[in-house]
Amino acid sequence: MKILAFETTCDETSAAVLEGRSLRSNTVFSQIKLHRKYSGVVPELASRAHLEKIPFVLGGALRRAGIGVPLKAGAFDAVAFSRGPGLPGALMVGRVAAEAAAELSGAPLIGVNHLEGHLLACEFEKGRVARPLKFPLLVLIVSGGHTELWHARGYGDYKVLGRTRDDAAGEAFDKVAKLLGLPYPGGPEVEKEAARAKGKGPDFPRPFMPGTRDFSFSGLKTAVSYYLAAKLGQDFYKKGLRLPASEIALVCRSFQDAAVETLVKKTADAARSLGLKRIAVGGGVSANGALRSAFARLEDLETRFSERAYCSDNAAMVALCALRRLEAGKFRNSLRVEPDLGSAGWAG
């Protein structure tokens, strides 16, 4: 089984070839440098950059996988793409590229859910699909645009238990980093700073929100903003005022502790109340070392993460979603399916 896959939901342009259980290539072009000066992703620039880079990203993925061009009929058993959620303009680029490749190779086109990709990324080990998930399990998706808890009963069988009511976890890391004058994307910067912190930092609230499995991180972000305003003055951001390096580190650690504790407690509570013993965590924020350590400390629950290389957006995980659907025989040719900006299941 040979699958070609595309990923263009946000600011990574990626193409991958999965052959059987082996990842033959996974080429990723990151647009981080392009968006950095705006401290966040600019959708129009993202779409244009996808358009510009996708031929080269595809070419690289095919070359690395030893697949000749032009594509011949039968080159692939399926062509997959992330059909959403994501930025509409960006999604269209991956979809059109996938449609063209599907037509040329006479393969069915399979639109997969990007968030399911973040979950299935946990199955890769050293370039192979070597660690199949064991169901049922509790899933935490923590990415730049989503914070969701799912009850996963099998591949494609996901019940959403809770999601963010405002900022996603990754967005909160990015916005706090911005307030502190750290570069985009903020998550890795906050983690690096937090590791340098010495002494006691400020206490920020833990938005546990009892009684619901939804999340809310905007209050925590606002608490950081109020703390900075009290230290530096109301217009600190506009005036370009920043804390000294040692205090930046303390704020990062306090914020990260609050975010991690909230994510871990809400996830563990949900798993325990459903009688689930296993957790899988996916998405860009799952690269965070403090989050990984906090889950590892839960003695009654076993938590899986993907290798760090597969935490952020990549087409390898998209190919794997398509493989699971092909194996289950549950897919339909998505040539005429509209982009999906929402649901988590196997709709398209």
Ligand SMILES: Nc1ncnc2c1ncn2[C@@H]1O[C@H](COP(=O)(O)OP(=O)(O)OP(=O)(O)O)[C@@H](O)[C@H]1O
């Ligand atoms: N080490 C880290 N600690 C915390 N956050 C991190 C870390 N590394 C990356 N992130 C965050 O992960 C996010 C990017 O993740 P990802 O690529 O999965 O998101 P996305 O694709 O933009 O959003 P979505 O998957 O919801 O559509 C960014 O917000 C980034 O700051």
Ligand SMILES: [Mg+2]
């Ligand atoms: Mg993503």
